[in-house]
Amino acid sequence: EVQLVESGGGLVKPGGSLRLSCAASGFTFSSYSMTWVRQAPGKGLEWVSFISSSSSYVYYADSVEGRFTLSRDNAKNSLYLQMNGLRAEDTAVYYCARDKDGYGSFDYWGQGTLVTVSS
């Protein structure tokens, strides 16, 4: 069974940092691109970042470019999102998801982790 489990969310002050993790199991993690999607309270889905299976390609939404860094450790079946310079508008549930074919079809999602940026 495919499972994605996010962790690392919490309350942080504006300008602070958090590192989110996503532990994957039930599939060959190293064969799949992965992505983070967030959802602000009461709002829609927003794509955040993508990383290819071998980390050769990493892309970011304009809203987080330069502040967030996505990485992965295929030996540990884990995905990491380092978030620096956090702003109130980064408050959201953050989901990690598997990219089924590398073209933006996300076939498995974690349960999400809440990040709250507030003073």
Next chain:
Amino acid sequence: SSELTQDPAVSVALGQTVRITCQGDRLRRYYGSWYQQKPGQAPILVIYNKNSRPSGIPDRFSGSSSGNTASLTITGAQAEDEADYYCNSRDSSGNHVVFGGGTKLAVL
């Protein structure tokens, strides 16, 4: 504003057919995917590559695309289909992904 446009809300009578649409120029080049999200839950992929269904998704869900519009059709809507539905696709660069604003489906 989202580069993929969806109607904010749509309603359908129980057992009837409903079409949810998603418009955007990038849909002329890239296929869209569709996601169902119920309150408090993570999204679920229901359609990808225009009209492919992941295993476990009922065949009352189907997808189509024409020009700049992708559509999700639910034939014989059930009470459990009441949810938010989002489309997504690659953006004009091909490297980013964009989601539509979402459509809240009410099954009456």
